[in-house]
Amino acid sequence: MRPLIIAIDGYSSCGKSTLARQLASALQYKYIDSGAMYRAITYELLRRKINLNDLAAIREVLKDIHLDFKYDPSSGRSVIWLNGENVEQAIRSWEVSEAVSQVAAIPEVREFAVAQQRRMGQQRGIVMDGRDIGTVVFPDADVKIFMTADVKIRAQRRWKELQPLHPEISLAEVEKNLLERDRLDTQRAVSPLRKAADAFVIDNSHLTETQQLQIAMDYVQKIM
Ligand code: C5P
Numbered sequence: 001m002r003p004l005i006i007a008i009d010g011y012s013s014c015g016k017s018t019l020a021r022q023l024a025s026a027l028q029y030k031y032i033d034s035g036a037m038y039r040a041i042t043y044e045l046l047r048r049k050i051n052l053n054d055l056a057a058i059r060e061v062l063k064d065i066h067l068d069f070k071y072d073p074s075s076g077r078s079v080i081w082l083n084g085e086n087v088e089q090a091i092r093s094w095e096v097s098e099a100v101s102q103v104a105a106i107p108e109v110r111e112f113a114v115a116q117q118r119r120m121g122q123q124r125g126i127v128m129d130g131r132d133i134g135t136v137v138f139p140d141a142d143v144k145i146f147m148t149a150d151v152k153i154r155a156q157r158r159w160k161e162l163q164p165l166h167p168e169i170s171l172a173e174v175e176k177n178l179l180e181r182d183r184l185d186t187q188r189a190v191s192p193l194r195k196a197a198d199a200f201v202i203d204n205s206h207l208t209e210t211q212q213l214q215i216a217m218d219y220v221q222k223i224m
Pocket of ligand 1: 012013034035036038039100101102104105129130131133181185
């Protein structure tokens with residue numbers, strides 16, 4: 001059977017990338033974190049102190065941006081490079097998290113990212129996670145998974161992750177950021193976050209990583 005395209009969408013911080021990595025590793029597929037692309041673009045705009053309402057300036061910056069995913073032997077993961085620099089850690093900062101959904105709502109930014117995402121899928125054998133993968137990027141994906149989890153549980157997980165880097169940020173602030181990103185992502189005019197009609201829903205509020213992988217693999221195997 002030819003290799004599959006697996007699309008995983010869902011709300012912020014509900015474990016999409018964990019499941020996507022697990023599936024990619026189990027199937028020996030490539031994993032692409034589409035959110036990292038929007039984060040890297042945001043990172044570059046913030047670094048250059050571009051006004052996020054200045055579309056002309058944003059267009060100019062996009063011309064200079066080259067994104068790549070490369071295998072990082074030290075973490076054993078695929079990580080994002082921006083113009084020859086590994087920015088995997090830098091794009092996870094709180095400043096980027098606060099601005100990224102505004103940037104991701106800009107049609108030119110989405111066009112730029114989606115064109116690259118489709119190119120990455122040409123060879124198939126790919127697991128890509130994001131917000132519009134099963135609805136816009138790969139509407140014909142072989143497998144579509146939509147992930148969700150209770151917002152309190154999502155905030156708790158994300159807060160724990162952020163602690164080493166940002167001990168000053170409270171759990172309440174994290175929850176507020178998640179809800180705000182979900183609001184912007186679901187309400188934007190271009191490619192809003194939606195569950196594709198044919199997506200399989202996984203609510204992982206009370207699942208372990210092993211259990212969620214098992215549920216997803218059982219579903220993928222039915223399609224293979
Ligand atoms: O997945 P992650 O939370 O890192 O994505 C960061 C942001 O990028 C999301 O909050 C969303 O605004 C945007 N995004 C998007 N479309 C995607 C992936 C991410 O709009 N396919």
